[in-house]
Amino acid sequence: MNVSKIMSTVIDYGIKRPVNALGKTRIMERVCESYQDNNLAFIAGLGIFSIILKDGLGCYLYVKQSLNNKKIPEDKRKFVAALDLANGALMITTQLLTFFTLSNKKVQSKIFNKFFGKLFDRAAKKGYQTLISQKDKFRNITGKEFNATFESFKGKIEGFFGVLTALVASTIFAKRIVVPFIATPLAERTKKMLYKDEKEQGFSPEAKNTYSTQNPFKAAKAN
Amino acid sequence: MIVDKVNFKGSGSGALNIPKMHGEAASHKFNKELQNELVDLMPGSVKFLKKMSSFIGEVPNIIINAVGTAIVAPIFIKYNFLSKTDEDTRTYSALRQPLSAIIAVLVQAGVVIPLDRTIDNAANKGEFSDLKYNKIGYQDEEYLKKILRKANPNLSKEQLAELVESKQLEQMQTLINGLKANNNLSFISNNKTITLSEEMLRKIISQAVNDKLKFVNANIKRYETEKFYRQFSRGAFLRTNKDEVIETLDEIKKNADKAKSAKELQDWFKVKLASLKRQGANEELRKIVQEIKSRSNIDVVKEKIEDVRSKCLDFAQCSSDKEVMNKIYNHIEFKKAALKTEKGLIEEIRTMLFGGEKIESIMKKAEGFVDGDFGYDVVQRYIKNTAGNVKGLKQITAIVVGVGTLIVSCSLLNWSYPKIMDALFPRLSKSKGAKEKDQFIKNSEQQTNAAAKPDKKMTGEVQK
Numbered sequence: 001m002n003v004s005k006i007m008s009t010v011i012d013y014g015i016k017r018p019v020n021a022l023g024k025t026r027i028m029e030r031v032c033e034s035y036q037d038n039n040l041a042f043i044a045g046l047g048i049f050s051i052i053l054k055d056g057l058g059c060y061l062y063v064k065q066s067l068n069n070k071k072i073p074e075d076k077r078k079f080v081a082a083l084d085l086a087n088g089a090l091m092i093t094t095q096l097l098t099f100f101t102l103s104n105k106k107v108q109s110k111i112f113n114k115f116f117g118k119l120f121d122r123a124a125k126k127g128y129q130t131l132i133s134q135k136d137k138f139r140n141i142t143g144k145e146f147n148a149t150f151e152s153f154k155g156k157i158e159g160f161f162g163v164l165t166a167l168v169a170s171t172i173f174a175k176r177i178v179v180p181f182i183a184t185p186l187a188e189r190t191k192k193m194l195y196k197d198e199k200e201q202g203f204s205p206e207a208k209n210t211y212s213t214q215n216p217f218k219a220a221k222a223n
Numbered sequence: 224m225i226v227d228k229v230n231f232k233g234s235g236s237g238a239l240n241i242p243k244m245h246g247e248a249a250s251h252k253f254n255k256e257l258q259n260e261l262v263d264l265m266p267g268s269v270k271f272l273k274k275m276s277s278f279i280g281e282v283p284n285i286i287i288n289a290v291g292t293a294i295v296a297p298i299f300i301k302y303n304f305l306s307k308t309d310e311d312t313r314t315y316s317a318l319r320q321p322l323s324a325i326i327a328v329l330v331q332a333g334v335v336i337p338l339d340r341t342i343d344n345a346a347n348k349g350e351f352s353d354l355k356y357n358k359i360g361y362q363d364e365e366y367l368k369k370i371l372r373k374a375n376p377n378l379s380k381e382q383l384a385e386l387v388e389s390k391q392l393e394q395m396q397t398l399i400n401g402l403k404a405n406n407n408l409s410f411i412s413n414n415k416t417i418t419l420s421e422e423m424l425r426k427i428i429s430q431a432v433n434d435k436l437k438f439v440n441a442n443i444k445r446y447e448t449e450k451f452y453r454q455f456s457r458g459a460f461l462r463t464n465k466d467e468v469i470e471t472l473d474e475i476k477k478n479a480d481k482a483k484s485a486k487e488l489q490d491w492f493k494v495k496l497a498s499l500k501r502q503g504a505n506e507e508l509r510k511i512v513q514e515i516k517s518r519s520n521i522d523v524v525k526e527k528i529e530d531v532r533s534k535c536l537d538f539a540q541c542s543s544d545k546e547v548m549n550k551i552y553n554h555i556e557f558k559k560a561a562l563k564t565e566k567g568l569i570e571e572i573r574t575m576l577f578g579g580e581k582i583e584s585i586m587k588k589a590e591g592f593v594d595g596d597f598g599y600d601v602v603q604r605y606i607k608n609t610a611g612n613v614k615g616l617k618q619i620t621a622i623v624v625g626v627g628t629l630i631v632s633c634s635l636l637n638w639s640y641p642k643i644m645d646a647l648f649p650r651l652s653k654s655k656g657a658k659e660k661d662q663f664i665k666n667s668e669q670q671t672n673a674a675a676k677p678d679k680k681m682t683g684e685v686q687k
Contacts (some may be wrong), residue, residue, distance in 0.1 A: 015337075015338060015342075016345055019341075019620055020351055022616070023351060023353050023356055023616055024352075028619065031616075032355060032611065032612040032615050034615070035614050036607070036612065038611070049622075050618075050621075050625070053622065053626065054622075054625050054626065057626060061629065061630065062633055062636075065633060069637050071641035072640070073315075075312070076312050079308060079316060080315070080316050083300070083316050116268070116269065119265065123513055123514050123517040126514065126517055126518070128261060128264050130518050130520065130523045131520065131523075132261070132264070135260070137256070138257065144594065146257070149261070150261065152258070153261050153262075160272055160273075160275065161272060164272070164275065167287065171288055172287065172291050176292060176295040176296045176299075177295060180300045180303075181303060183300075184306040184308070185303065185306040187306075188308050
């Protein structure tokens with residue numbers, strides 16, 4: 001049996017058939033209807049659910065596994081776990097925050113208009129229409145035709161601008177700069193809060209007794 | 224026409240024989256060309272956004288995420304002046320981030336991306352048993368590019384793009400022609416003709432009709448509100464400020480005649496607008512000058528001047544604002560009349576749909592639409608629906624798989640992290656107690672060695 005046949009079978013039974021089955025469920029009917037109608041509230045809700053599920057579950061798994069991982073030195077284990085907990089909580093908070101603010105359509109529209117408003121306002125639109133209609137190919141273009149294409153183009157640029165702001169603000173700035181910056185000092189407090197009854201593990205006194213600091217020759221002389 | 228294998232071959236000189244587009248496909252191509260013209264007129268910032276939009280996707284997203292996790296985040300953990308934790312512990316924790324990023328990329332590259340691509344390929348090949356996910360009637364640009372590139376390796380980038388576009392348009396035209404001729408949407412999959420069920424087609428037609436109704440209602444509202452108020456405030460201003468407006472128009476005309484280039488005229492406009500603002504001129508007058516300025520070409524500027532002049536003289540004949548309002552109202556009602564006729568036809572078609580009338584009669588009735596082509600609208604809606612369905616399927620699959628891969632990547636990180644730290648950063652890897660113990664042993668050994676070195680005095684005494 002050759003490799004490509006094996007791969008084909010794996011893809012067929014591992015991916016295509018399960019996805020096919022998933023596609024026929026009632027949940028998918030609802031999801032498809034929402035995506036067809038571009039139901040922003042539903043799509044946004046699905047996005048939020050995805051964030052909370054993945055980051056929440058991830059936080060739980062990372063913290064649990066870090067705490068039970070005996071291979072991590074004990075004095076560092078608790079900090080690592082506390083950092084995972086702080087990170088997870090902050091990730092969910094910042095993502096939800098940016099979701100409702102920067103990723104909000106109204107906010108994005110305002111930011112877009114601040115930067116690019118003059119390029120897409122009525123006066124500019126009329127100007128573009130006039131310039132374009134001077135070319136032979138577009139001499140007979142109607143206002144309605146131009147308007148429809150212009151609005152579609154503006155929608156695409158505005159859409160991508162939204163994706164870019166979300167990427168920079170949420171993925172780069174919030175998740176990779178703000179969250180670790182706040183999570184690190186927060187982790188120390190979290191650790192103290194969780195383990196407030198435990199004493200700090202220091203140097204074992206038994207180890208000290210094993211190795212005398214006294215000069216053995218001097219000790220022998222004294223004896 | 225389904226593209227699975229392509230027999231197309233370019234000639235030796237690379238010339239392509241692309242069939243001429245006609246009908247609705249031609250208008251779709253026209254709209255695309257118009258968009259390209261708009262891009263050319265835009266400044267660099269918008270062109271940059273347009274260009275970047277083709278790069279952003281799942282792979283760049285994963286890379287940006289990974290770079291942020293691996294490089295940016297560790298810096299803010301290790302060099303965090305707000306944290307009181309010792310630096311070794313912070314460094315140990317910070318180094319977890321790059322490892323986490325590597326595992327995330329491996330898992331995502333190994334699982335999520337192939338899954339996404341498999342779903343896309345299956346949709347484009349029509350392999351889903353549920354037709355709503357099959358894009359075989361109108362395949363994706365990326366999929367067509369892949370297939371056509373394989374069949375035509377000698378084509379340049381531009382030639383390939385042209386070929387892909389023509390194939391897509393051909394597929395669209397085939398769907399539209401099939402709808403008009405047979406009153407159904409059908410395509411060929413694995414040498415079999417697959418036809419969408421009547422129920423599905425009715426739903427798509429209903430959605431297309433609702434889209435049209437939304438568009439018409441929005442336009443009617445625009446006329447009744449935005450356009451009406453804007454035209455009224457302009458008309459009222461022109462009625463009462465005829466002399467000032469005509470004087471300004473004459474000044475603009477004089478400078479337009481004098482200007483040797485469009486740039487010279489534009490520079491003059493900037494100065495004029497600044498001076499009007501300083502003088503506290505009426506905002507409506509400034510808007511008029513701005514609108515004339517936006518017509519960058521000198522001839523077009525002169526046309527606009529005459530247009531404003533004739534409106535000014537027309538409104539100046541009105542004896543009151545009420546007369547201006549009536550004039551504008553009649554003008555807008557005339558424009559709205561066409562929209563209202565369209566709306567009436569839409570309501571009739573909706574009634575026919577709910578009444579269960581045959582698709583044939585509905586499509587025949589829809590031929591009465593003056594604006595655009597209903598067959599094109601229905602096919603566009605079908606394409607949009609299919610794209611939305613596949614997007615929804617990918618989103619849900621990503622959530623399910625994301626949870627599964629999370630368990631794997633978390634376990635992998637937990638297993639590998641201490642091992643890698645022990646191997647590469649043994650000093651960091653030791654606990655505080657162990658380090659202190661090591662230091663103590665080192666000190667003791669040093670002292671023991673120092674004590675073991677023979678004392679000169681003692682040696683002398685022994686010798687004695």
